[in-house]
Amino acid sequence: MLALKRLRPRAGLFLALFAVVLLLSGLAVGLTGYLSVAGNAGARTGLAALSGNDGGFRIITPLADGADAEAQDERIRAAIATLRGDGRALPVIVSRDIATRDSVSLESSGSAASPGPHAVGVTIASIPDLEGRADLTGGRWPTSPDEATLQADAADRLRIAVGDVLALPDGTPMTVVGTWRVRDPDDPRWLGEGSMLVGRPLLGSPGFLVIDPALWPSTGVVPEARWTVQPDAARVTAVELSALRTASDTVGAVIRAGEETPGRIVQSGRLRLSIAPIERNVRSTAAVATAPLIVVGVLGLIMLLELARVLEQLRREENALLRARGTTDGQFELWAGAEAAAAVVPAAAIGSIGAALAITAIGSPTDVSPLGWALAGVVAAVAIGAVAASAGRESRDISRGSAPRGMAAQRARGVVGIGAVLLLVLAAVVAVSQFLLYGSPLVPTADGGVAIDPLAVSAPALAIAAAGLLLVAAFPLAARAIERIADRLRGFRFLPLRQLARRSRAALTSILVLAFAVSGVVFAAAYSGTWSAGAAETRAVRIGTDLRITDDGGIPAEVRAPAPGQTAAAPGLSTDGQIGDSGTTIVALPHAAIGAVVATVAGAVDPAELGNQLSDADVRPSLPTDATGVRVGVTSTRAGDEPLELRILLSDSSGSLRELSMQRTASGYTADLPASDGEPAGWTLRGLRLELPAVRVGADIEFDVTAIGGAGGDARVRIEGRWEPAPGPLANPSAKSDIVGLHAGRLGVHAAAGDPGGSFLLVLAPASGTLVPIVISQGLASSSGLEVGAEPVVTVVGSGGLPAVVVGISPVTPGSSSGEGILADLATFQDGVLRANLGTLSANQWWVSTDDVDAAGMAATAAAPIGVEVETRGPLEADLVLGSARVVVWIAAAATAALTLLSIAAGLLTELRGRRGEVGVLRSLGLNRHEQGITRALEWGVLLALGLIAGIVAGGLVSALLVGSLARAAVPGAVPGLLTPFRIDPLEGGAALGLLALALAILLLGTARAVSRQADASVADGSRG
Amino acid sequence: MSAARRGHRTRRWTAGRLLWRRARTRPAATVLVAALVLLSLIVAAAVPRLVERQSAAELDYQLRSIGATARSLQGVTDYRSLWPTEPPPNADQLYGAIDQSLKLERLDYPEPLYSAVGEPNWLVQMPRFKLESRNGAPVDLGLQLTAAEDYLTRIRIVEGGTPSTWTESEADLEELEREAAEREAAAAGEPGEATSGATAVAPIDILVSTSSATAMGLKPGDLLGASAAANADPEVPVTPLRYRVSGLYEPIDKGDQYWLQFADLLPATEILPYMARPYLSTAAFVDPLTIGRFTRSLDGAKTRLYYPVSADALNGADPDLLLRQLSTVVSLGITLPDQAGQLNLGTRTDDAIEEALARGRTLAGLLAMLAAAPAGVMLAVLLLGIQAVVRGRRSDLVLAAARGAGELRLRLLMTLEGALISIPAGVIVTALATLLLPTEQSAVGFVLPAIVAVAPPALYGLLADSRPDAGRTGSLLSRLRAVAELAVVLLTAASLFLLIRRGLSTSGQAVGVDPLLSAVPLLLAVTVGIAVLRGFPVPLRGAVRSARGRRGVEAFVGSIRATRVPTLGLAGVLALVVGLSIATFSAVMLTTFDTGIERAAAESVGADARVDAPLLTADELDAVTQVDGVEHVAGIQLVGPRTLGSGDSDESITIVLSPTAELGTLRTLPARLDAEQDGRIPVLLSDDLKEEFTEGSSAIVSGQPLTVVGFLPADSQLGPTHGWILVDSSFSDRMSVQFSPSVLLIGADPALLPQLKAPLEAAVHAGAVDQGTVITRSSVSTVPTMTALRKSEPSILGVRIGLGAGALLSVLLCSITLVLSTIAAGRERGRVAGILRTLGLPRRRLRSLIAWELGPVALVSLLAGAVLGLVLPYIVTAAVDLRPFTEGTAPVAPVLDPTTIVGVLALFSMVVLGSGIVAVAIGDRIAPSTTLKMGSS
Structure with missing residues (x-):
């Protein structure tokens, strides 16, 4: 009863306690749950995107005999089922089939297509789930064991038709009743065996002949039983990724360990490799999200302790009375604990259940993590413990004498306070230095893995806490300054400042929590801005443009159609290259288009500058757009010197190089231009390949090129620039030096000496020299020790070396996934490749700059045939997963702000009661109610402004120090050469701070009004008295 | 006048005289501080130089261990002929331009690479082809024609003569062949009259090594024939020519790198063709001008070259700079003149440098770990020593202050006193180190001794206190001691956890030396020191109780004083704990290393x-x-x-x-x-x-x-x-x-x-x-030879020296600390001793008092140090994979050799005992009158 009575006057404080616990426990359950939801979504999206060999693994072992086969199946399925290790099954789909490894020779009785008995070689299999995953192209599915089906393309190749009879090695006849194709060759179920299933011959076997399992004894071979295991992408959770990654090894080990005489077990599939990046993204999200959660935790702890302290401070007098009446320390603790529990337990329950319901709504009940419940429990326990401990301490203080604490005790507390600050600062220094040393919250572990480092991940929280505490510790200095200002003011205007300067430690808590909240908001804004900019810039560098379409076979016309919002488009070429020992990527784009199609990344990619660096002055002769053919006339000083064979090299507007064989006619050599599908092809002359007979010394052979079939009739193509025979291994090496090009805009050869018969390639000789100008990335420049002006040989992997000259070094190379690479002008690069006799390299990419990335991406994806890769600068799936860390950071910031508002409201409320007497005194001194309200509001306003400034300074410092690395850890596929720029999101940050300031202003207004009312009331009291 | 005299007198009493008088009054502590400063200076000046020399030695070792062939910059490219066949090209056309450009290329190399890279050596080698006949009889042999302009300077012809220049031309040969074919066509139906073009031309002279000639049964004058049909590799164009063995040669210097680099020149090589009988083949020199006569056969010819890279010239070079220079050289390759193509260079020198750097990083991590504890102790002991000196000066300072000396002036005076001890020593030690341990002059070797030399004067000035009562700062610090201790314990726990979790080598490869991980031994030692200081009063209280009942006051007073004012203090306990633990640790690690190396050697020998x-x-x-x-x-x-x-x-x-x-x-x-x-x-x-x-x-x-x-x-x-x-x-x-x-x-x-x-x-x-x-x-x-070989490797030697030096330094520091602590505690004890002496205690029994103060804590510290010393190897081996040093397959586990451990413990205890005796001897020289007088004031 007494407890209840004691509770009632402090209802406000208990309400605050209730709210704080509600918020904290809700956050504990909600944020851990949200992370789990985001992680699971990331895991599922990532796994769903895996296809073919990347999407699963396979256990292969010789099929056991007869009835043992079922036991074998059960045993292996059991081994797969126990993979998770905690008794629960991993969400995987296991499909078992039986197949021969090599092809088996069967006797065909002959058919219409290939009459007469003959042998056919096929791979035999029994695939139980085939009917559900394949479509019939002819015939029907088997209904009896002596019927079989055959993959459709294999049937074509083997010339087997529905109805043909095949004899198994022991003579058992079998009728082919149907042909089929699998519905999705990229389905991980087939584990990249699409080549077998779509009928592309692999290892000499044309494709699967599917028979009834009962027929295996008749084949005379021991087939392999194959269990294909693919993760069930719809059910997988993030925590299961690690078990999935090691699953294939684990299964193998389990099976081997469990058998007396283990047979040979083979594993295949690349799931292990393809799951690693998904796991890394999920882990990065957790790592980044942990940091702000620690801030909330620290703030929550401070608030709970402060609430407990305020409660006992307010109760000091009644406690002294109770103490005098014989209440013991233990009883105080017990009462206080029980009181706190009455508020805390319901709050924790409501908060955590509410959050759990919310998580269930956006995810599933399993997403509510046990860690969240445990944290909610910890919050409740800490709240109760803090109140109980505070009551006990207060009681012991009272028992030592109810007078204010002695000097010694004060000093001891002071030392403990300084000690705590020093410890915190030390911890922050250690944590921040570790974070900066390793540059990430993810740190290498002794076993070679990477894990969240507890010390590094708490660096932001510890730094914010330490910076806040240090700034608050500097408050006495500020107070002295404020007092000096107050001294100079006249009338009662000095009052708010004087009050402020003399505030107790209780007031400092408000500054501290506000500094915390503001730091949190600044940190969130900085993280949000930095991460978004970092992720976007990383994508911009990796893709190089807004929309990039890649096809090694050349870009089909349908995807070159103008995309929605398209502002520019250009062909691109990407291939593997090498300089010295460093492997790298070569990206070639038309220099004139670089400025328009390459995405600008501040401080890293300056397209205009790149375009200027790579510009070339060469003019390549182009054919009229409406030309349908081309003719090359030959003028030679002696009859019979005409080329034996002539081929013309042309490029089209998609950067594709074509070599056309020309027919010798009376008027010269002619060839029809390939029909352009859609837009004009835009043919450009790139070279002539000639097979010359032996010619005499001094012979001149000159070529003129005419475009035929244009609207204006045949048109002579203007030849400009110098044309020269390319050096290189020619049919007759000693003759090469005898041939020189005819210069000054003429296309032809001059036999300077001797009998230079053989094959030649005539190409445009660049005006600037034979070295291909390249711009290399900074990382490549460092690793290969090159500077501007260096003349390295760029090896085009698979072709050969190309002499080049470095004309620029850029921080990164756009369009290279690692950011490192070589950028060159497309035409110059192609000419260089031709000149170095490395064959012809056509463009394999189409770069599009567009104002509407999403629409353009969707349109291109829809238009792209199979095998064409479409990539956009838009967010990736991995971005969505890693972006959830940003959401968590903001939720944490919002939570700190809410906690802070609660704390300040509680402080204001407490003070309202505590300073009632003062109001009366001031009233009697002549301060009217308005002045009193304004005075109090001003006092708090300055106090909170100090907190705000401290928070902005602390948050800014900590963010500038740590946010770059933290955000980088969550940028998918971060490019080493690209610095993550430090940016504060002005919109989000401004809005958040504005909201916070608004809420504080409302609180202050409320306080001012309450003080006014108190002043009125005091007048009433006075008149009554 | 009188003012002038006063001024004169005051001047006479300033700085110099005061310092001199002070130096004479309490020399013991000053001498010890001087010794400590000297020791620190030696360590600070020598260690960076030794580490630098160690990395230089490691680089040198790695470069030497890969051998001259792997070290050289080498390359192969297609050999293209760039001259007309008529008139026949001269040597300059054939070799001059390429040779010139290869030599010029080297001139562009920056230092230190330039000095290390020697003149290029190169040759031209035609594709290998099969011989069909020897002196008309069929044979199964292979031949590879080789031309080098300077070949005669490297060989000695032992039989026969030098090959003469082939004056025919492969182009003519084609003409001859064509004519022969035409004749053949014209004379169709008359078999036996067809003549091969090959028989119409003179044979090509070749020079074969004696070893190949023996193996292949060749002798001077032998006529060898080849035909296109006999060739195993259809890709290789072979002109049906004849070859005459003009002579046999031997290398003048068989050990010349040339013969290793072009290893196929001397011996006959067994060729194992696919689906055919194996046969012997050899490279043979032709006259340098002969290759100018080839046209078709040059199609597959290769230019092979190497620049020797000297390990001597790279000794002491900056590995990072070298690596950069090498990658530039490798990236750029060599552009041969007149479109003769591009030559890519390769070398394994960069791998060796990277290996040396990687080993250096691991070693640096390990050495930092080994050095952290002694360095920490050294700092603590230095502080303790300076504190002792400053405390000794306190009464002087208080007096001087009372007579009107300004605080700043007094502090400056103390700074001067400190400077007199350390600055000259610093200059001398650094100069000596520079002379005795010459290195590539990195700044650390000067900065570190400079810091060490400047620290004592600064500390003298900072710690000097002329106020009569104890400073507020001091009291605040003493009250924060608990906080500091807690911080150290927490930091120890954190660093130990992180060390086990991260491992020193993985983090070392990621970030270099992580100070937090390297400090684990020091932190552990400090934590154990704290535990000893906090813990040892507990058993001592029992001693106090038992001493109460006994006769004699010194046991009682001594044990009480030991609990209340520990003579040794944290620095002293730390010195003992670290000293013994490092000594034990070093001994165990040395045994572990040696065992690991021996095991790995035995493993590799089998x-x-x-x-x-x-x-x-x-x-x-x-x-x-x-x-x-x-x-x-x-x-x-x-x-x-x-x-x-x-x-x-x-x-x-x-x-x-x-x-x-x-x-x-x-x-x-x-x-x-x-x-x-x-x-x-x-x-x-x-x-x-x-x-x-x-x-x-x-x-x-x-x-x-x-x-x-x-x-x-x-x-x-x-x-x-x-x-x-x-x-x-x-x-x-x-x-x-x-x-x-x-x-x-x-x-x-x-x-x-x-x-x-x-x-x-x-x-x-x-x-x-x-x-x-x-x-x-x-x-x-x-x-034994393998073990000796491994032990002589610089990195192993570095670790062994590091371990030994660490142990020695710890023991030295330990003994100095004991003496210093006794001196530092002298003033406090003096008062008690004075009272006891006044009460009639004989002076010799004062020693027993000091022994009581020192003994228990020293004993506990020694015990704790020994235990820590035995535990540390386990922590270090758990965190650091020592296999890069020892090699071998099994992880290296600590080897506890009882004899060594007991030996180290005994030796250490003897040193401590000796120091204790010295400490007691110094400590009991107290005149009760002085202390009592000071006390009463």
Whole structure:
């Protein structure tokens, strides 16, 4: 009863306690749950995107005999089922089939297509789930064991038709009743065996002949039983990724360990490799999200302790009375604990259940993590413990004498306070230095893995806490300054400042929590801005443009159609290259288009500058757009010197190089231009390949090129620039030096000496020299020790070396996934490749700059045939997963702000009661109610402004120090050469701070009004008295 | 006038005299501080230089260990002819331009690379082709024409003469061929009259090495013929020409790098063509001008070149700079003149530098870990010493302050006193270090001693206190002691946790030296020190209780004083704990290292000694068994790969044939292997085959039934590292081979083992040095030589020196600390001692008081230090993989050698005891009058 009575006057404080616990426990359950939801979504999206060999693994072992086969199946399925290790099954789909490894020779009785008995070689299999995953192209599915089906393309190749009879090695006849194709060759179920299933011959076997399992004894071979295991992408959770990654090894080990005489077990599939990046993204999200959660935790702890302290401070007098009446320390603790529990337990329950319901709504009940419940429990326990401990301490203080604490005790507390600050600062220094040393919250572990480092991940929280505490510790200095200002003011205007300067430690808590909240908001804004900019810039560098379409076979016309919002488009070429020992990527784009199609990344990619660096002055002769053919006339000083064979090299507007064989006619050599599908092809002359007979010394052979079939009739193509025979291994090496090009805009050869018969390639000789100008990335420049002006040989992997000259070094190379690479002008690069006799390299990419990335991406994806890769600068799936860390950071910031508002409201409320007497005194001194309200509001306003400034300074410092690395850890596929720029999101940050300031202003207004009312009331009291 | 006299007197009493007087009054502490400063200076000046020299030595070692051939910058490119065939090109056209450009290329190299890279050596080599006939008789030989302009400077013609220039032309030859073909066509139907063009031209002179000539049966004057039809490789254009052996040569200097770099020049090489009989082939020199006459055959010709890279010239070079320069050189390659193509250069020097850098990083991490604790102690002891001196000066300072000296002036005076001790010493030590340990002058070698030299004066000035009462700062610091201790304990826990979690080597490779991880031993020692200081009063209280009842006051007062005002203080306890723990740790780690190296050496040798040879003759085998000290010899022959079948699986394996009875004396073999079991050959399998086979299972190799009788570790140093079966050599005929071992595992008399290498080498080299055809190299390794080799590696040497120096330094520091602590506590004790003396306690019993103060805490510290010293190796080996240093397969675990440990403990205790006696001797020289007088004031 007494407890209840004691509770009632402090209802406000208990309400605050209730709210704080509600918020904290809700956050504990909600944020851990949200992370789990985001992680699971990331895991599922990532796994769903895996296809073919990347999407699963396979256990292969010789099929056991007869009835043992079922036991074998059960045993292996059991081994797969126990993979998770905690008794629960991993969400995987296991499909078992039986197949021969090599092809088996069967006797065909002959058919219409290939009459007469003959042998056919096929791979035999029994695939139980085939009917559900394949479509019939002819015939029907088997209904009896002596019927079989055959993959459709294999049937074509083997010339087997529905109805043909095949004899198994022991003579058992079998009728082919149907042909089929699998519905999705990229389905991980087939584990990249699409080549077998779509009928592309692999290892000499044309494709699967599917028979009834009962027929295996008749084949005379021991087939392999194959269990294909693919993760069930719809059910997988993030925590299961690690078990999935090691699953294939684990299964193998389990099976081997469990058998007396283990047979040979083979594993295949690349799931292990393809799951690693998904796991890394999920882990990065957790790592980044942990940091702000620690801030909330620290703030929550401070608030709970402060609430407990305020409660006992307010109760000091009644406690002294109770103490005098014989209440013991233990009883105080017990009462206080029980009181706190009455508020805390319901709050924790409501908060955590509410959050759990919310998580269930956006995810599933399993997403509510046990860690969240445990944290909610910890919050409740800490709240109760803090109140109980505070009551006990207060009681012991009272028992030592109810007078204010002695000097010694004060000093001891002071030392403990300084000690705590020093410890915190030390911890922050250690944590921040570790974070900066390793540059990430993810740190290498002794076993070679990477894990969240507890010390590094708490660096932001510890730094914010330490910076806040240090700034608050500097408050006495500020107070002295404020007092000096107050001294100079006249009338009662000095009052708010004087009050402020003399505030107790209780007031400092408000500054501290506000500094915390503001730091949190600044940190969130900085993280949000930095991460978004970092992720976007990383994508911009990796893709190089807004929309990039890649096809090694050349870009089909349908995807070159103008995309929605398209502002520019250009062909691109990407291939593997090498300089010295460093492997790298070569990206070639038309220099004139670089400025328009390459995405600008501040401080890293300056397209205009790149375009200027790579510009070339060469003019390549182009054919009229409406030309349908081309003719090359030959003028030679002696009859019979005409080329034996002539081929013309042309490029089209998609950067594709074509070599056309020309027919010798009376008027010269002619060839029809390939029909352009859609837009004009835009043919450009790139070279002539000639097979010359032996010619005499001094012979001149000159070529003129005419475009035929244009609207204006045949048109002579203007030849400009110098044309020269390319050096290189020619049919007759000693003759090469005898041939020189005819210069000054003429296309032809001059036999300077001797009998230079053989094959030649005539190409445009660049005006600037034979070295291909390249711009290399900074990382490549460092690793290969090159500077501007260096003349390295760029090896085009698979072709050969190309002499080049470095004309620029850029921080990164756009369009290279690692950011490192070589950028060159497309035409110059192609000419260089031709000149170095490395064959012809056509463009394999189409770069599009567009104002509407999403629409353009969707349109291109829809238009792209199979095998064409479409990539956009838009967010990736991995971005969505890693972006959830940003959401968590903001939720944490919002939570700190809410906690802070609660704390300040509680402080204001407490003070309202505590300073009632003062109001009366001031009233009697002549301060009217308005002045009193304004005075109090001003006092708090300055106090909170100090907190705000401290928070902005602390948050800014900590963010500038740590946010770059933290955000980088969550940028998918971060490019080493690209610095993550430090940016504060002005919109989000401004809005958040504005909201916070608004809420504080409302609180202050409320306080001012309450003080006014108190002043009125005091007048009433006075008149009554 | 009087003012002037006063001024004069005051001047006479300033700085110099005051300092001199002070220096004479309490010299002990000052002398010790001076000794400490000197020690710190020596360490600060020497260590960075030693570390730098160590990395230089490591780089030098790595560069030397890969050998001159791997070190050189080398390249191969297509050789393109760039001259008209008429008139015949001269030597300058053929070689001049390329040679010039190769030489010019080198001139562009920056230092230090330029000095290290020598003049280029290069030659032109045509594709290998097959010879068809020798003096008309068919042969099966190969030839590769080689031309080098300077070849005559490197060889000595031992028989015959120099090859003359071929004056024909391959282009003419084509004409001749065409004419011959036309004649053939014209004379169709008249067989026997057709003439080959080849017979119409003069033969090409070639020069062959004596060893190849012996192997291939060539002699001067031999006429060799080749034809396009006889060529095995249709890709290689061969003109049907004839070749005349003009002479035989030998290299002037067989050890010249040239012959190693172009290793195929001297010996005949056995060519193993696909689906054809093997044959011998050799490179042969032609006259340098001869290649100018080729046209078609030059199509596959290659220019091969190398620039020698000297390890001597790179000694002490900056590895990072070198690496950058090398990558530039490799990236740029060489552009040959006149479109002769592009030459890419390659070298393994950069790998060696990277390896040296990686080892340097790991070593730096380890050394930082080893050095942190002694360095921490040194700092603590220095502080303690300076504190002792400053405390001794306090009364002077208080007096001076009372007489009107300003605080700043007094502090400056103290600073001057400190500077007099450290600055001259700093200058001298740095100068000496620069002279004695010359390095590439990195700044650290000067900055560090400078810091150490400046620190004491600064501390003197800072700690000087002229106020009569204890400073507020001091009292606040003493009150924050608990906080600091808590911080240290927490930091220790955190760093230990992180060290175990991250490992020193993984984090070392990621970020270099992580100070938090390196500080683990120091932090642990400090934590143990704190625990000792906080913990030892507990048992001592018992001593106090028991002392109460006893006679004599010194036990009682001593034990009470020991708990209340510990003489040693944290610095003293720390010094003892660290000193002993580092000494023990170093001893254990040294044993561990040595054991690890010996084990790795034994592992790599596989027995006491080992002979590897391409082939061992029966005579050599006999010679080996005759060597004094050789007790057992087990020959090993490797046969394979063969297929080991077991019904449902086939494994590709190597058969290890060996007399198992002999091998059994060197290895524990599980069963008798020399007798058939149920008609099956008993075999042992390498344990990586355990998945496929079990003990008792049957298998088939080369059609012979086997039974698996057991397994041996795959890495048993029998030859292959996996997938092998051990079969007794008595079954060699069943495996269709004749037993002729190429590896000998030797068990030797331990006493004679160290001297075994030379006689063994003599035994196997006798007949195998140069068999005329192929240069063969037999190698002999014994466990002691391998161990010595490994121990002489710079990084190992670095670790060993680091461990030894750490131990020595710790002991020195420890003994200085004991003495210093006693002196520092002298003032406090003096007052008590004064009272006790006044009360009549004889002076000699004061010693007992000091012993009581020192003894218990020293004992506890020693115990704690010993335990920590034994624990540290386990922590370090758990966190640091020492295998990069020791090599070997098994992780290195601490080896506790009781003799060493007890020895170290005993030695250390003796040093401590000795220091204690000195401390007592200094400590009891107290005149009660002085202390009492000061106390009363």
